[in-house]
Amino acid sequence: MSNVSTPQPAAAEAAASAPSVKPLKPVKKAAKAPGLRQTMSDLHIWTGLLVGWILYAVFLTGTLAFFRDETSLYMRPELPAAQQREAAPVVAQRLADHILASSPNASQLSISLPTERNPTASAFARSAEGGRRGFSSATYDPATAEKLDARETRGGDFFYTFHFNLHYMPALWARWLVGLCAMFMLVAIVSGVITHKKIFTDFFTFRWGKGQRAWLDAHNALSVLGLPFHFMITWSGLITLMVLYMPWGLEHLPSQADRAAVTGEMRFFLPPARPAGTPAELVAINGLVEQAEARWGAGHVGAVQIANPGDANARIAIVRQQASRVSTTPNYLLFDGVSGDLTRAKDASGPVATTQGVLYGLHLGRFADPVLRWLYFLVSLAGTAMVGTGLVLWIVKRRAKLPDPDKPYFGFWLVERLNIGAIAGLSVAVPALFWANRLLPLELAERGNWEIHCFFIAWAGALAWAFVRPAKRAWVELLWLAAALLAALPLANFLLTDRNVLISLWTGDWVFAGFELTLLAFAAAHAWLAIRTLRHQPKAKPVRKTMAKPTAPKVARAEPATAEPAGEHA
Structure with missing residues (x-):
């Protein structure tokens, strides 16, 4: 009998029916909610x-407005250079006599x-029978009280009014829009501080030429450099228009007289009194100015306002100069215009009005001496650059994530073009305003408005150029154009006026000399930016080397055990 293995049907059936074991899939964890810093980062960005x-436009024009008076002088080269000032009582009496003699029907007169x-x-004079249309204004030589013939221009006042009134739109709408942007700015400042936990460490760290890292370092440094100033200038800008943004308290006052009294606590305004109709000789102005200087100090009188001159109900207000104090609250002496008796001395206001006046004064910076004014200018310029680098950083961060940088999505393309138009375009528009001031015909009607039209035409042209040119070329071309316009302005001034930079330096005319040297400095800065942009080469994306995953050897699936013929294994 041969030794033949017998089949085991029970074991074979069990092996055949056993289910195959599959590896367990890892359980996905729930997405973690973003933390405070990430939330603040998103809020800061958007x-x-x-x-x-x-x-950016509001910051830049507000920065230029710190030299509002100097800009106005530069844009009227016909005016005389700074000279030794006479005593305020003498100048005030001379101007009042001359203007009242040439305008006998004036009902109000304000002399700065x-x-x-x-x-x-x-x-500024207002005619008794002219109504609002009876207003007239002129510039005078304080030494002779004669009118000075100078070109019509808005000068530095345009930058000052634009930074809170904008242009080509109702002032009320513009102030609401600028106020909304200022509120967003406050949110961005606070959220930015929360986001950057190492913000003060990053201030001392700058990684040059590191692309996105360099832009972030620049943004951090510019932000920290003037952080208290940026917060103050934004917050105080809102406070200056607090009655507009929160009018409910003023509206609930019982009468118009009460509302006028509240407004009078914050701003000086001499309402016109009803004339008596009885002729009377106006008291001498110089004695009243001397009384004001005895109270405030020599050189602190800024303006003289006269209501109803030549009438028995005449009044004269001697107003203190803004540059002699921080607060903008009213500070004046009010006299009877016939007897010369002091009827009111406004030396202080209530605590709320004083707080608002101090914040308003800090915002304007009119009290600042030349050194402090330059500090205002430079720190505010850093704030402008802070906004600009933040806009550019948004593009730099997202460009690295584009699947095809040559074919960006529409939102990225639009933001990039708006950045070019807003930043480089404004750098073209500002010198275009100065060029219009020098080149427009002096006899052109509404010449001052046409200067402003040229500013916006140049800005719109730069924006259009940004939309039709490749981004990098648009940046380089507009920055070079701005540099050329800024650098050529002193040359144009040399050819078109008698106040060139060499004569200004020789005669000590530091307004014109300083202005043109600043123009050359900004021209050099724009040329440097153009060269840096032209030479910049974005880093290519690193190619990720993917290694072939090791594959497990294929194992033949075991067939179920079956009974085999005995003869094959004999």
Whole structure:
């Protein structure tokens, strides 16, 4: 009997029916909610981006407005250079006599006396029968009280009014829009501080030429450099228009007289009193100015306002100069225009009005001496650069994530073009305003408005150029154009006026000399930016080397055991 293995049907059936074991899949964890810093980062990015273009324009024009008087003098080269000032009582009496003699029907007269920053005097007069249309203004030589013939221009006042009134739109709408942007700016400042936990460490760290890292370092440094200033200038800008943004308290006052009294606590306004109809000789102005200087100090009188001159109900207000104090609250002496008796001395206001006046004064910076004014200018310029680098950083961060940088999505393309138009375009528009001031015909009607039209035409042209040119070329071309316009302005001034930079330096005319040297410095800065942009080569994306995953050897699936013929294994 041969030794033949017998089949085991029970074991075979069990092996055949056993289910195959599959590896367990890892359980996915629930997505973690973003933390405070990540939330603040998102808030910082989007609040900055949505209003960044308006904020950049507001910051830049507000920065230029710190030299408002000097800009106005530069844009009127016919005016005399700074000279030794006479005593305020003498100048005030001379101007009042001359203007009232040439305008006998004036019902109101406001005379602004010369200051250290403005060697000329100016006056606004209102005719008794002219209504609002009876207003007239002129610039005078304080030494002779004669009118000065100078070109029509808005000068530095345009930059000052644009930074809170914008242009080509109702002032009320513009102030609401700028106020909304300022509120977004406050949110961006606070969220930015929370986001950067190493913000003060990063201030001392700058990685040059590191692409996105370099832009972030620049943004951090510019932010920390003037952080208290940026917060102050934004917050105080809102406070200056607090009655507009929160009018409910004022509206609930019982009468118009009460509302006028509250407004009078914050701003000086001499309402016109009803004339008595009885002729009377006006008291001498110089004695009243001397009384004001005895109270405030010599050189602190800024303006003289006269209501109803030549009438028995005449009044004269001697107003203190803004440059002699921080607060903008009213500070004046009110006299009877016939007897010369002091009827009111406004030396202080209530605590709320004083707080608002101090914040307003800090925002304007009119009290600043030349060194402090330059510090205001430089730190505010850093704030402008902070907004600009933040806008550029948004593009730099997202460009690295584009699947095809040559074919970006529409939102990226639009933001990039708006950045070019807002930043480089404004650098073209500002010198275009100065060029219009030098080249437009002096006899052109509404010449001052046409200067402003040229500013916006140049800005719109730069924006259009950004939309039709490749991004990098648009940056380089507009920056070179801005540099050329800025650098050529001193040359144009040399050819078209008698106040060139060499003569200004020789005669000690530091307003014109300083202005043109600053133009050359900004021209060099724009040329450097153009060269850096031209030479910049974005880093290529690193190619990820993918290694072939090791594959497990294929194992033949075991067939179920079956009974085999005995003869094959014999």
